[in-house]
Amino acid sequence: MGAFNWFWKAMGAQSERNDKKSKAIVEDSAAAHSRLRELSDEEVAQLARGAVCGGEVKDKPALLACLAVAAERKLGLVPFNVQSQAVLRLLSGDVIQMATGEGKTLVGAMAATGFALTGQRVHLVTVNNYLAVRDAEWMRPLVEFFDLSVSSVTEKLAPGARREAYLADIVYAPVNELGFDVLRDNQISDRSQTVQAPAQVALVDEADSVLVDEALVPLVLAGSRPGTDPTGQITAVVARLKEDSDFRVAEDGRTVSLTEDGAAKVERELGIDSLYSEENIGAILVKVNLALHARALLIRDVHYIVVDGGLQLIDASRGRVADLQRWPDGLQAAVESKEGLEVSDGGRILDTLTLQELMRRYPRVCGMTGTAVEATDQLRQFYGLHVSVIDRNKELRRFDEADRIYATLAEKYAALVEEIAAIHATGQPVLVGTHDVAESEELAEALRARGMDPSVLNAKNDAEEARIVAEAGDIGRVTVSTQMAGRGTDIKLGGADEADHDRVAELGGLAVIGTARYRTSRLDNQLRGRAGRQGDPGLSLFFVSLEDDVVRQGGEGEELQVQPGADGRIESKRAQEFVAHCQRVTEGQLLEIHAQTWKYNQLLADQRIIIDERRAQLLDSDAAWQELEERAPQRAAELADVPLETKITAAREIMLFHLDLAWADHLELMDDVRESIHLRAIARETPIDEYHRIAVREFKELAQRAVDDAVETFQKVRIDTGGAHLDEEGLARPSATWTYMVSDNPLAGAGNSVLSSIGNIFR
Ligand code: ADP
DSSP: OHHHHHHHHHHHHHHHHSHHHHHHHHHHHHHHHHHHTTSOHHHHHHHHHHTEETTEESOHHHHHHHHHHHHHHHHSOOOOHHHHHHHHHHHTTOEEEOOTTSOHHHHHHHHHHHHHHTTOOEEEEESSHHHHHHHHHHHHHHHHHTTOOEEEOOTTOOHHHHHHHTTSSEEEEEHHHHHHHHHHHTTOSSGGGOOOOOOSEEEEETHHIIIIITTTOEEEEEEEEOOOOOOHHHHHHHHTOOBTTTEEEOTTSSOEEEOHHHHHHHHHHHTOSOTTSHHHIIIIIHHHHHHHHHHHTOOBTTTEEEETTEEEEEETTTTEEOTTOOOSHHHHHHHHHHTTOOOOOEEEEEEEEEHHHHHHTSSEEEEEESOOGGGHHHHHHHHOOOEEEOOOSSOOEEEEOOOEEESSHHHHHHHHHHHHHHHHHTTOOEEEEESSHHHHHHHHHHHHHTTOOOEEEOSSOHHHHHHHHHTTTSTTOEEEEETTTTTTOOOOTTTTTTTTHHHHHHTTSEEEEESSOOSSHHHHHHHHTTSSGGGOEEEEEEEEETTSHHHHHHTTTOOOOOOOOTTSEEOOHHHHHHHHHHHHHHHHHHHHHHHHHHHHHHHHHHHHHHHHHHHHHHHHSSHHHHHHHHHOHHHHHHTTTSOHHHHHHHHHHHHHHHHHHHHHHHHHHHHHHHHHHHHHHHTTOOHHHHHHHHHHHHHHHHHHHHHHHHHHHHHHSOEETTEEOGGGGTOOOOSOEEEEEOOOOTTSOOOHHHHHHHHHHHO
16 A cells, blocks of 8 residues: 555656646636635635645645735735746746746745745845845745745845844845855854854756856855055056056957066166066066056956945956956955055965855755756756746747858848847837847947947946846837846836837837857847747847857867858858757757766765764864863863863864864865866876875875864963964964855856867867
8 A cells, every 4th residue: 555655646746747737736726816815814824824734735726825815915916827837846846947027036936935834944046136135025025924034145244134134934145145155154163153044945046047057156265364465656656657658458458568668667666776686576576567467457347346445356258246256366456456445365265165066955956947948957967856847928929030140250240230220220129138248348339330329238237237127128229238137137118117018019029139149049048038028029039150159169170161142141041050050069068068077076065065064063062172182181181270161162163273274275285186187188088087086085184184283283272261372373264254256167157268168178
């Protein structure tokens, strides 16, 4: 009997995926919904609590109906059946595919509320700070209807408020903040300092971006170390230099150098004989060069912005503010000095965590995105997640044109600008998706020359750009945007208030134009998805040239025999197929890199788990004191006068300090090993085995060294009623830490440089 039960349960779970079954549940819930209209808020909330039992949803139709009633009463939104179905799939732990504009924000909040009702804390993972706050506030009445709490965590939130926010039943937070808090919590030496309360569910918005595209992006925690100090005087001298006569910028805009005149000027003003003498090369010339680089090559608002007295770097390839990323030490300081900001210290990496590792810490992960289907393989392979496709509420009326293919980049851009001008002339709004900030700027310039007034979005300011994008569907608008900009904001026809909806619909709706195919068709579809929401008309169209990176990389070694027309246009079915083929090749390469990198990361991820366990043991017990007492009984005896509690705390601090230090050393070492091992990859050896061998050996040593060093410190450090005075031994933890995301990962970003580097690895 038991075996049969199991069998039927398994069958049930499977057939529920099948539309029919879940549609039946949704229909039941719709019927229940009308009956619930009679009940008071309190009664509905009570009913919802009754629909769950022992951490499981017992009565799905009832739960869905209660959530729907709450959404109707508190948000004025009656969930469409397709939305309820999506909630159902999320509660079963799937990644759902739902097109843009279908109302994923509501779906996510309903599902999160469902999880919270079963007693599981949910982290609703957003792609930026702006969306975390917007969605939490928008959905708050729904969540609070059930006596549950909701909060948002953002970059700006101070530690005390953060700790508080994490206690809510549903926490909206950008993925990097969640990861940074994990990293910071792994540096504490007293349990009470923990900021993040554990969550059982991660519900990921834009799941394919987070779980696939950025999965291998490391989040980094770095700590201060007395810095390289670029003197303000050098900055001032460099500021007075003149371009061309005193210094020259190379044609590619990547390097800058002093002329002889410039060097003489600097020498005079600094009162030194020669910049190039042995004593000055290290101390002064380096700083002069850094200051010059900062002045001539790094442009405010293009490469960085100044916010709250600090620098925020702009990631050129993706066009968004890179999270507190820093330039290599000296350069960061040089730019800070140039901007008259307080110069920050240099630092070292204390710990790192990839988004993939972060996600795997949650017992349950589910997610939503407009483009999950194309990521099915990755989601299954790396996370064991299943994709459910949710029907559209209204039929898609967007027209996806075939690619317009040109022989050269120049011909493509000429045609692109022509097409935008032609569409614009009719009043139809146009959204142009570019690949990087530089391309956006160039295109905008060309459009201005043609009398248009485009809005350009580079993901510098999420809130401001959300406002602009919301208007992108209004009559006569031209918006130029990188892929990351304005994400998560719905583009309604006729402006955010839809005042001119019908007129724009008559003009054909929003026209979306891609300046080149992205490296995966999934990214193309993300852009296309911006048009044709909720049954609106719309158009999507990509321009391609045979000189595009995707085509060159993916089609390497292949020849396409075609005759372009006078304007360079290539109209042949074969060319269309060739472009699609090239994209499939680059997709395959990316998947291969992902799989490779995953192998490298996995071992360190496993080792981190061991470190985490050890940390927890040291934090939550007096193991540290017992171990030190055993290893150094004499020293322990000397401390007879110190209260036991103080000794336990002191021992814990010493042990944790050395454990963390050893781990940071380990990460640094393995990073170096990986760099050098990559060289061997080209020589076709099997570097991964070598890497594993070294990692395992080093990790064993790490554990031993951490304890030995702790014993040594314990022997000599002053310990009294005030605890262990680690700082007297130069062993204090960094006085300041900062966090950033490394985004020059080959898998991140849509930039063209990405593809060139892939070419190198695979050749
Ligand atoms: P997505 O994230 O899927 O692109 P959003 O969550 O931003 O979509 O929602 C798009 C728009 O649809 C929002 O303006 C929202 O208010 C509206 N919306 C969502 N669900 C409903 C509903 N059931 N009835 C009416 N409007 C809805």
